[in-house]
Amino acid sequence: MKSSLPLLSPLPQRAALTHALDELAVELTVYCNLKCKMCSVWELKQHGVALDVAQKLLRQARSLGAHTFTPCGAESFMRKDFLDIVEYAHALGYTTQDIVTNGTMITDAHLDRLQKTPSVYLHISIDGPREVHDDLRGEGNYELSVTCAKKCVERGIRVGLSGVLMRETIERAFHIVDLAAELGIAEVSFQPFQEEISGPDKDLKRFSLLRTPKEVIKEKLEALSAYSHGKSVSIFTESMFGVVPDYLATGKRPIPPGGCFLPSKFLLVDFRGDVYPCFFMRSDDDRMGNVLSDEITDIWHSTHHQELQVLALTERCPGCLAACSDVDSFVGKESAPVVYAPAKGHAANATAAEGAGE
Ligand SMILES: C[S@@+](CC[C@H](N)C(=O)[O-])C[C@H]1O[C@@H](n2cnc3c(N)ncnc32)[C@H](O)[C@@H]1O
Ligand code: SF4
Ligand code: SF4
Numbered sequence: 603m604k605s606s607l608p609l610l611s612p613l614p615q616r617a618a619l620t621h622a623l624d625e626l627a628v629e630l631t632v633y634c635n636l637k638c639k640m641c642s643v644w645e646l647k648q649h650g651v652a653l654d655v656a657q658k659l660l661r662q663a664r665s666l667g668a669h670t671f672t673p674c675g676a677e678s679f680m681r682k683d684f685l686d687i688v689e690y691a692h693a694l695g696y697t698t699q700d701i702v703t704n705g706t707m708i709t710d711a712h713l714d715r716l717q718k719t720p721s722v723y724l725h726i727s728i729d730g731p732r733e734v735h736d737d738l739r740g741e742g743n744y745e746l747s748v749t750c751a752k753k754c755v756e757r758g759i760r761v762g763l764s765g766v767l768m769r770e771t772i773e774r775a776f777h778i779v780d781l782a783a784e785l786g787i788a789e790v791s792f793q794p795f796q797e798e799i800s801g802p803d804k805d806l807k808r809f810s811l812l813r814t815p816k817e818v819i820k821e822k823l824e825a826l827s828a829y830s831h832g833k834s835v836s837i838f839t840e841s842m843f844g845v846v847p848d849y850l851a852t853g854k855r856p857i858p859p860g861g862c863f864l865p866s867k868f869l870l871v872d873f874r875g876d877v878y879p880c881f882f883m884r885s886d887d888d889r890m891g892n893v894l895s896d897e898i899t900d901i902w903h904s905t906h907h908q909e910l911q912v913l914a915l916t917e918r919c920p921g922c923l924a925a926c927s928d929v930d931s932f933v934g935k936e937s938a939p940v941v942y943a944p945a946k947g948h949a950a951n952a953t954a955a956e957g958a959g960e
Contacts, residue, residue, distance in 0.1 A: 618915055619908050622667030624867035626898075627881070627926075628656060629675035630684065632873045635707055636677070638739045640768060640809050642801030643676045650675060650873040653683045655893060659871060660691050662899050670698040671721075672926075675873055679707040685715050692719045700725060702764055702925075705750035706743055716759050723760040725791060725925075726751045728781060730765070730774035738770075748781065755786050762838070763787060764925065767846065768795035768809040772819070775826050783833040790830070791838040793925040794850050797947040798882070806948045811850040813952065819847040839925055841932035845940055846923065853949020855921030858931030859938035862914040865907070869898060877901050879910045882922035917941040 628651065634644035651659070660671065671691040678684050678701055688699055698721055705726040708716075716722050726747050729735045735744040754761035765771065765778045775792060782790050795809050811819060823843045830837050837843075845856040865879035875893040878884050888910060890901045901907060913919050921943030944950065 616912075616915065618863060618866040619911055620903065621863075621866045623663055623869060623902055624668060625670040625672060626659065626663035626668045626869055626871070627672040627674050628659060628871045629873040630656065630673045630678055630687065631681045632676045633680040634676035634704075635680060636704055636739055636743065640738060640766065640795065640800050640804060642804060643799060645801070646676070646873065648873055649681060651871065651875050651893060653686065655875070656687050657690050659893060659898060660687075660694055660696070662897065663869065664694050664696070666899060666902050669696055670700065671696045672700045674702065674926075677704055677707065679703060679712065685712060685719075688722060689715065689719055692721045696721050698723060702727065704739065704743065704747060706746040708750045710753075713753055713757055713759065716754075717757045720760075723762070724754055725762045725764045726754075727764045727766075728778050730771045731777045734771060734774055734777075748785075751781075751785055751787065761787055762789045762791060764791045764793070766795055767792050767811075767823075767850065769811050769814075770808065772811070772822055775822075776829055779826070779830045779833050779835050782835045787835070789836045789838055791925045792826070793839060794846050794923055796924060797949070802947060810948065812853060812949055814851050816847040816851045819850055823847070839929055841929060841934075841936060842923060842927070844936050845932075848942070849923045853945030853947075853952065854942040855945065856923055856940045856942055857914075857917045857919060857921045858928050859935045859940055860931070861917050862919055862928045863931050864928040865911045865914045865919075869902065871898070879907065879914070880919075880922075881924070881926050882920050883910060883914070919943070920946070 630650045632643055632646035632648050637644050673687065691699055700723050702725045728747060729738050732744040751761055751763065763778050763782050765775055767775065778790055800806065800809060823846060827837065827840055827843060848854050849856060868880060870878045870881055871893055872878065877890045877893060877898060878888050890904065890906050
């Protein structure tokens with residue numbers, strides 16, 4: 603019998619599914635010299651993959667097209683071979699190496715080497731004025747971080763400042779813009795407080811803005827944007843400011859309008875060597891392999907990888923909001939409708955408690 607169904611033409615292959623790798627992120631260490639009150643990453647205390655494995659990953663990622671290397675985890679300068687890895691990446695042709703650092707361990711000898719590695723872009727974390735910063739990070743650390751930022755500017759090392767938007771810093775975020783303007787730093791970045799970094803056991807009420815009226819957060823962010831423009835300091839994450847109030851006040855997790863492109867251009871290798879498609883798809887089902895037994899050249903565009911890419915592109919990923927989210931996908935789409943994934947962690951608990959009338 604002849605089928606009455608129309609002949610289905612094959613689905614066109616989405617260009618994103620065969621896109622080249624753009625960025626490799628490797629958690630080189632989860633050791634840190636500080637124990638900041640809003641962070642639990644330092645508690646893991648482990649180094650990531652060995653130098654030879656890191657070098658192999660860098661070569662393989664370059665062969666897949668990557669030109670950005672993002673060393674991450676806790677404090678990269680805790681690794682004695684950290685700058686060997688950075689210099690190796692530079693020699694391979696990486697053009698950008700985004701290094702988020704507390705800046706407190708960077709010596710003049712480190713700066714000499716960084717100065718000769720122009721792909722390096724340091725992002726020094728500053729939480730607010732001295733008293734706010736030192737209360738969260740420990741006495742004397744504001745001075746160390748600001749001195750490091752100053753020296754970077756003097757030596758022509760690319761540098762930005764990174765702040766966290768949380769209950770006790772959001773009012774004082776202007777300070778970070780002022781500091782950037784004073785030091786001659788052109789760009790700052792603000793990411794909202796996340797439980798992924800704090801862990802569930804910190805003083806979440808102290809940091810979280812959950813249940814703060816969204817309008818209040820919106821006004822503060824608008825004022826911060828206007829202030830930065832007035833000071834000619836740009837905010838890397840400004841395109842995400844429209845969704846920050848919802849994220850902070852309700853815990854709802856945005857996915858960029860039209861889906862997230864990040865897993866189509868990015869790979870994360872965590873400190874255990876496990877490979878994931880982004881910083882926030884990190885369940886067992888999202889683990890695509892381990893670099894100690896698998897090659898990232900096989901993982902890239904594998905069936906598993908393509909399945910995860912499709913989840914992100916069709917707005918079915920966990921959603922997130924951080925400086926390492928797909929910031930580019932928000933640019934120019936500030937008024938486009940955003941899909942929200944459900945809240946997680948303390949935000950999900952708060953929503954459930956609200957629903958139960960607690
Ligand atoms: C985990 S740290 C690692 C890099 C480095 N140790 C530093 O402090 O810059 C990466 C960034 O996350 C920020 N951060 C720390 N705790 C956070 C939290 N609970 N939510 C969001 N960002 C946080 C830090 O200020 C820093 O800019
Ligand atoms: S925020 Fe950075 S410096 Fe502070 S404890 Fe966490 S990893 Fe270390
Ligand atoms: S979790 Fe975040 S970074 Fe990952 S795919 Fe979804 S929106 Fe993109």
